[in-house]
Amino acid sequence: xxxxxxxxxxxxxxxxxxxxxxxxxxxxxxxxxxxxxxxxxxxxxxxxxxxxxxxxxxxxxxxxxxxxxxxxxxxxxxxxxxxxxxxxxxxxxxxxxxxxxxxxxxxxxxxxxxxxxxxxxxxxxxxxxxxxxxxxxxxxxxxxxxxxxxxxxxxxxxxxxxxxxxxxxxxxxxxxxxxxxxxxxxxxxxxxxxxxxxxxxxxxxxxxxxxxxxxxxxxxxxxxxxxxxxxxxxxxxxxxxxxxxxxxxxxxxxxxxxxxxxxxxxxxxxxxxxxxxxxxxxxxxxxxxxxxxxxxxxxxxxxxxxxxxxxxxxxxxxx
Numbered sequence: 001x002x003x004x005x006x007x008x009x010x011x012x013x014x015x016x017x018x019x020x021x022x023x024x025x026x027x028x029x030x031x032x033x034x035x036x037x038x039x040x041x042x043x044x045x046x047x048x049x050x051x052x053x054x055x056x057x058x059x060x061x062x063x064x065x066x067x068x069x070x071x072x073x074x075x076x077x078x079x080x081x082x083x084x085x086x087x088x089x090x091x092x093x094x095x096x097x098x099x100x101x102x103x104x105x106x107x108x109x110x111x112x113x114x115x116x117x118x119x120x121x122x123x124x125x126x127x128x129x130x131x132x133x134x135x136x137x138x139x140x141x142x143x144x145x146x147x148x149x150x151x152x153x154x155x156x157x158x159x160x161x162x163x164x165x166x167x168x169x170x171x172x173x174x175x176x177x178x179x180x181x182x183x184x185x186x187x188x189x190x191x192x193x194x195x196x197x198x199x200x201x202x203x204x205x206x207x208x209x210x211x212x213x214x215x216x217x218x219x220x221x222x223x224x225x226x227x228x229x230x231x232x233x234x235x236x237x238x239x240x241x242x243x244x245x246x247x248x249x250x251x252x253x254x255x256x257x258x259x260x261x262x263x264x265x266x267x268x269x270x271x272x273x274x275x276x277x278x279x280x281x282x283x284x285x286x287x288x289x290x291x292x293x294x295x296x297x298x299x300x301x302x303x304x305x306x307x308x309x310x311x312x313x314x315x316x317x318x319x
Contacts, residue, residue, distance in 0.1 A: 005035040008124055008149075008250070011112055013070075015043030015085055015129030016053040018093070018227040019243035021179035022220060023128050023154075026247045028061040028206065029308040036115045036123065038067045039108035043129040043173050044082050045090030047072035050129075053091040057308065060216065060317060070133040072110030074174035082169060082294075085230050093226035109136040113144060122149035122252070128243035130170050131155065131279050135177035138184050149189040153244040155191030156276035158263070158292060167274030168193050175274040179265040182289060189291040190247035190263070192276060195256065199237035199245050203228070207300045209309050212293060216312035233270045244305065249293050252304055257295035259290035 012034050013053035014020040027033055040051040051069045065130040073079045116123055163169040171178045210221035226237045232278055249256045
């Protein structure tokens, strides 16, 4: 008799966004996950736009799950958005179904708190945008920290940034939120640019996805088509598949190189605000506070992504 798979209860928190959307495709097809809620945060586009996108993605993937809207700005600073990467809607490209569920009346931190309070086991939060909602949860409900098994994030870069020389976009959007999370004592796994810029999906890879010829696979391929327009203009030969790493590293940790470091977030630097700084050599004498994902087997990453898209064979999408 096969042992029953233990489903990990998860909350998906993000700012979709093409790579968030692809990450959620991975999560939706994972037998290992029990998705309890979807929460949105301003980042790739305004809160209104990313929340609409999240509801359309949920309809596409037939997720019977409430979507809760988060904060429309970071904890302490003005909002930065990325229309150059993600377009005017934040998810430009293929047509998607209209939302088929009402938006929750709860805010994102309230929804997270409700799910944690009602859960009989610890939850994993997969955060693929700024950590604003997670930080707001920890600040407003510190008693629920013990109910969080792990936060898996896409954010940071231990060697470089991508929005400034020192800072990666998700951290730069809300450095104070990232600082709050990283010093909270919650188990944290960080997929930064160290790994995500190696998680390249090349045009021939997403042509394999398109060739699956199911409706979700075609949409995923068209998301890659759009996202690659700007990435290619920056000199990349493939799409930097950032957010799916935060999901894939939970599902298939064996294909990743994960190292423990003490990491801090620069808040005050004139040029380095939002930089994530690792104590590689233990000079500070502080205990590691972050599982840092720094490398991967790219070919296996792509194969697992294709396998996930293949699970939508026979799927019907009403546009």
